[in-house]
Each structure stands twice: as C-alpha cells, then as structure tokens.
Amino acid sequence: MPDLSRRDLLKATAAAGAGAVILPAVVTGGMSDVAAYGSGSDCKAECEPPAKLTGRIVRPQDPDYPEASLGWDELFVHYPLVIVFAQETQDVVNALTWARQNNVSLRVRSGRHALEGWSNVDNGIVIDVSELKSTHIDTATGIAKVGAGLNQGEAVAALAKHDLAVTTGTEDSVGLSGATLGGGLGFLLRYLGMACDSLVGAEVVVPTGIDGAKAIKADLNNNSDLLWALRGAGNGNYGIVTSLTYKASPLKSVAYLTATWDGLSDLQGIFDTWQRTAPLSDFRLGSQLEIHKSQILLFAVLAEGTAAEIRHLLDPILSIDTPDVAVQTGNWGDIYAGFQTPVADEPAFWKFFSQFTTDPFPKKAISIIRSFINDAPSEDSNYFTQAFGTGAQTKQPRGGSAFNHRDALFYAEPGAGWGDRANPDCDDPTTPIAQAWIAEFSQALRPYVNGAYVNVPNIGMQEWETAYWGSNFDRLRRIKQKYDPQNIFQYEQSVPPASC
Numbered sequence: 042m043p044d045l046s047r048r049d050l051l052k053a054t055a056a057a058g059a060g061a062v063i064l065p066a067v068v069t070g071g072m073s074d075v076a077a078y079g080s081g082s083d084c085k086a087e088c089e090p091p092a093k094l095t096g097r098i099v100r101p102q103d104p105d106y107p108e109a110s111l112g113w114d115e116l117f118v119h120y121p122l123v124i125v126f127a128q129e130t131q132d133v134v135n136a137l138t139w140a141r142q143n144n145v146s147l148r149v150r151s152g153r154h155a156l157e158g159w160s161n162v163d164n165g166i167v168i169d170v171s172e173l174k175s176t177h178i179d180t181a182t183g184i185a186k187v188g189a190g191l192n193q194g195e196a197v198a199a200l201a202k203h204d205l206a207v208t209t210g211t212e213d214s215v216g217l218s219g220a221t222l223g224g225g226l227g228f229l230l231r232y233l234g235m236a237c238d239s240l241v242g243a244e245v246v247v248p249t250g251i252d253g254a255k256a257i258k259a260d261l262n263n264n265s266d267l268l269w270a271l272r273g274a275g276n277g278n279y280g281i282v283t284s285l286t287y288k289a290s291p292l293k294s295v296a297y298l299t300a301t302w303d304g305l306s307d308l309q310g311i312f313d314t315w316q317r318t319a320p321l322s323d324f325r326l327g328s329q330l331e332i333h334k335s336q337i338l339l340f341a342v343l344a345e346g347t348a349a350e351i352r353h354l355l356d357p358i359l360s361i362d363t364p365d366v367a368v369q370t371g372n373w374g375d376i377y378a379g380f381q382t383p384v385a386d387e388p389a390f391w392k393f394f395s396q397f398t399t400d401p402f403p404k405k406a407i408s409i410i411r412s413f414i415n416d417a418p419s420e421d422s423n424y425f426t427q428a429f430g431t432g433a434q435t436k437q438p439r440g441g442s443a444f445n446h447r448d449a450l451f452y453a454e455p456g457a458g459w460g461d462r463a464n465p466d467c468d469d470p471t472t473p474i475a476q477a478w479i480a481e482f483s484q485a486l487r488p489y490v491n492g493a494y495v496n497v498p499n500i501g502m503q504e505w506e507t508a509y510w511g512s513n514f515d516r517l518r519r520i521k522q523k524y525d526p527q528n529i530f531q532y533e534q535s536v537p538p539a540s541c
C-alpha cells in the first residue's frame with residue numbers, strides 16, 4: 042500500500058474493524074458498555090457492580106478515531122478498541138474499573154509525546170486525561186494545583202502570569218504529566234530542580250480490590266511512598282494521575298540567549314568549553330547545545346538575569362570564532378512561547394536515544410559526535426545536550442524522589458526526525474536508515490555515558506531498570522506491589538511488582 046498515508050491507513054483500518062483485530066461487542070456498540078462483564082465472572086459480593094464508560098468516548102467506527110488515536114511521533118501506529126477522554130476523575134475511575142472487569146489492557150495518555158508509542162495500545166483502552174485542564178494557583182503560597190491534561194506551554198503560561206514557574210521541558214506541546222512523572226528537565230533545572238522536584242502532591246486513580254478503582258491522594262502526608270515514586274517513575278506505572286500539585290517558585294524575568302556557528306569546524310572547542318563551564322556556572326544558568334550537520338546552536342536561559350550577565354557567563358564559549366548571538370530579556374512565559382515550533386511544521390517520524398554522563402567527554406567522544414552528525418540521515422537530526430552539573434537538581438526535594446541522575450554533568454541524546462507530517466509515508470525509506478544511525482551513534486558513545494532517561498526510553502536496552510533508576514528500582518518494585526499488585530499498569534519497560 043505504498044500510496045496510502047498513515048492517516049488514510051488508520052481510517053481504512055478503523056473502518057474495516059482495525060485490521061486483524063476482533064472487536065468485542067462492548068466496544069463496537071453492539072451491546073452497552075456494561076453488558077460484557079458479569080455473566081461468566083467468578084465475582085461474588087466483593088466485586089464492584091459492572092462499570093460503564095463515561096466521558097468523551099471514541100471508538101474505531103467514529104470519524105474522529107484516526108485523529109484521537111494518533112500520537113506525536115507518527116512512527117508508532119496503534120489501534121485501541123476505545124479511547125476515553127476523561128472529563129472528571131470519576132470517568133477515570135469508571136474506565137479503570139471497566140478495563141479490569143472486562144480484562145482489557147490499558148494505557149494512560151496525556152500529551153501523546155511518548156517516544157516509543159507506549160501511551161497507546163492495540164486492542165485495549167486508552168485512558169486519556171488531556172481534557173482535564175483545571176488550574177488553581179494560590180499566588181500567596183505558590184501552590185498550583187492543575188489538571189493532568191495541561192501541556193507544558195499551558196502550564197508555563199498560567200504560572201508566568203503570576204511571575205511563578207516550575208521547571209518544564211522545552212517544547213510546549215509535551216504533556217506536563219508525562220514530563221513531570223519521569224523527571225522533567227529543561228532550562229530551569231539548575232535553578233529550580235527537576236519538574237518532579239516541585240511536585241508536592243497528586244490525585245491518582247489506582248486499582249482496588251478484585252476489580253475496582255478509586256482516587257487517592259499522594260503527598261507528604263498521604264501515601265508519601267507513592268509521591269516518591271511519582272517523582273521520576275510515575276509514567277503509566279502506578280495509577281492514572283488526574284491532578285498535579287506543585288510548589289511553584291517566583292520568577293519575574295529571564296535573559297534568553299541564542300548563538301549559532303556555521304559548520305562543525307569549531308565543534309571540539311565549543312563542546313569542550315561548554316561541558317567544562319556551563320554545567321558548573323551560576324546556578325541560574327540553564328543551557329543546551331544542539332549540533333546539526335550544518336550548524337552548532339547554543340540556547341541558554343538565565344533566571345532573573347540581564348543580557349550583560351548571560352553574555353558574560355557564556356563568554357568562554359561565545360569567544361570561540363564569531364557566532365551570531367542574540368539576547369532577549371522578558372517574562373518567562375513570553376520568552377518560552379517565543380521559541381516554539383508549531384507541531385505541524387515538525388517531521389512526522391522521530392527516534393531518540395537518551396544518555397546521561399557524569400564526566401566530561403574526551404576528544405575521542407566529541408570526534409564520534411562529529412563523524413555521526415556528518416552522516417546524519419536528515420536535516421532534522423541532531424545531537425542535543427542539556428547542562429546539569431552544579432545546581433538545584435543536585436538536591437533531593439523534601440520526601441525524596443525516584444529520579445536518579447542528580448550527579449550528571451549533562452544529559453544528551455542523538456535524535457533524528459524525518460518524514461512529512463502533512464503526508465507521512467509509512468514506507469519512508471529513511472526510516473531504517475535513521476533507526477540504524479541512532480543505534481550505532483548511541484552505541485559508539487557507550488564507553489562515555491552512564492544512565493538513561495525514562496522519558497526518552499531506550500527500547501531494547503539491557504538493564505534499563507538500573508539505567509533509569511539505579512538502586513531505586515527495588516524500592517519502586519515494592520511500591521508497585523503495594524499500589525498495583527496485579528500489575529494492571531504494564532507495558533514494555535514498566536516497573537513490575539516486587540513479587541513478579
């Protein structure tokens with residue numbers, strides 16, 4: 042089917058009954074949502090009454106199913122039986138109960154940016170919280186309770202109106218839930234810690250009893266072990282987070298600097314100088330390097346800083362050759378909105394590989410980067426770094442966290458983007474080339490790195506458990522045993538209960 046676009050394929054397959062998938066009557070509408078459960082069940086008095094799906098429900102035969110099923114990374118195609126867009130917590134409770142009673146596999150979804158497509162599932166139910174958009178900000182205390190459906194851009198804007206901030210990632214369309222629950226790194230991490238470090242509470246829908254579900258609180262006074270786990274290992278592992286409560290910090294204005302060097306001839310000097318200065322600089326300074334085939338880009342944010350200060354702090358790097366430099370100062374919400382790229386302008390397909398490092402890269406590692414970037418499979422391929430080093434992220438928040446990379450010097454990822462989002466080709470010849478490039482690139486850097494980032498999961502990696510969470514993994518398994526002993530929340534690299 043070479044000429045069939047991915048959206049056409051989704052539509053066609055949905056209309057045909059999701060290809061080879063057999064749809065049970067509970068989903069096709071042949072029976073009511075409550076009907077399938079009960080007759081053949083062993084349940085006696087201790088079971089919940091049959092659940093009914095509530096909220097905005099999208100099934101394969103619905104016209105909006107292709108759009109409702111599509112993730113940000115169009116490399117991954119799934120055909121869920123049903124997608125529930127929750128409008129309130131009770132919809133999530135009903136959906137989880139329904140999934141348990143009907144023995145249907147489930148995935149949790151918010152901003153749809155999962156990088157291996159694991160927030161969607163064939164033949165299962167997707168419980169989508171993206172329409173839970175409430176925002177309550179106590180400007181006196183900085184406590185912000187938000188619905189789990191906010192994306193990062195919405196959260197940054199809502200807080201910035203009150204001169205408040207928490208760390209988020211850089212792209213506005215990424216879900217705040219997905220980013221925070223795996224850690225959440227971005228420009229403000231050296232100033233405010235990881236996104237998860239500001240998380241002081243959550244409402245979470247967890248399984249209860251034989252086939253039920255209920256909403257519980259996780260904070261320092263209630264289920265504090267679950268809060269610990271949600272701070273870095275909460276993505277689709279323990280329950281469905283329906284709201285997030287942050288302690289936001291004051292942030293009036295930032296200085297934002299971009300620098301561009303044409304070509305890669307200065308790469309050794311720029312990379313080495315950056316890794317030896319930026320992560321050890323003033324803790325208000327967050328910075329990223331992006332190395333492309335044709336240019337090297339530096340992005341930096343100085344919290345509560347001036348244009349002169351940010352130039353001064355970055356002078357060792359900026360004085361290499363003659364980069365084009367631009368600096369702006371302003372409200373964080375305005376600056377953040379200003380550096381966004383609309384999703385429609387981004388490639389359709391993406392592949393990344395995450396790596397943390399604690400020691401500066403030697404010359405050889407930087408040469409490896411140069412040689413792979415020279416052979417990059419597309420213009421949208423790059424090697425991305427984010428400074429860690431000294432800074433607020435080195436300290437645990439009160440109550441601790443599962444996030445395990447506080448001693449990193451920097452985070453980095455080779456990434457490739459390709460394919461036309463307006464007309465994606467599921468047989469794109471770049472796909473295997475890009476996948477091989479990422480695999481070989483990350484493999485070549487293995488001697489120089491230690492650890493990986495669960496929010497940018499490395500499929501097929503051995504010992505991913507310790508690469509993501511180190512020695513925290515055993516505790517995560519014990520907490521899983523307590524909140525999800527039947528391993529209802531499971532996917533390719535989910536935390537198993539301690540008893541498994």
Ligand SMILES: Cc1cc2nc3c(=O)[nH]c(=O)nc-3n(C[C@H](O)[C@H](O)[C@H](O)COP(=O)(O)OP(=O)(O)OC[C@H]3O[C@@H](n4cnc5c(N)ncnc54)[C@H](O)[C@@H]3O)c2cc1C
Nearest residue numbers: 151152153154155160210211216219220225226276277282
């Ligand atoms: C373009 C792009 C840029 C990125 N930039 C950054 C960055 O700057 N910094 C950074 O730290 N990360 C970044 N990431 C990684 C990002 O943090 C993860 O992809 C994140 O998990 C996406 O969250 P989501 O809600 O959008 O995705 P989803 O696909 O909805 O979910 C991702 C994962 O979180 C789980 N999940 C989502 N919502 C909930 C919930 N309410 N309760 C329980 N589990 C839930 C899902 O089950 C899934 O496992 C980026 C990713 C992309 C694609």
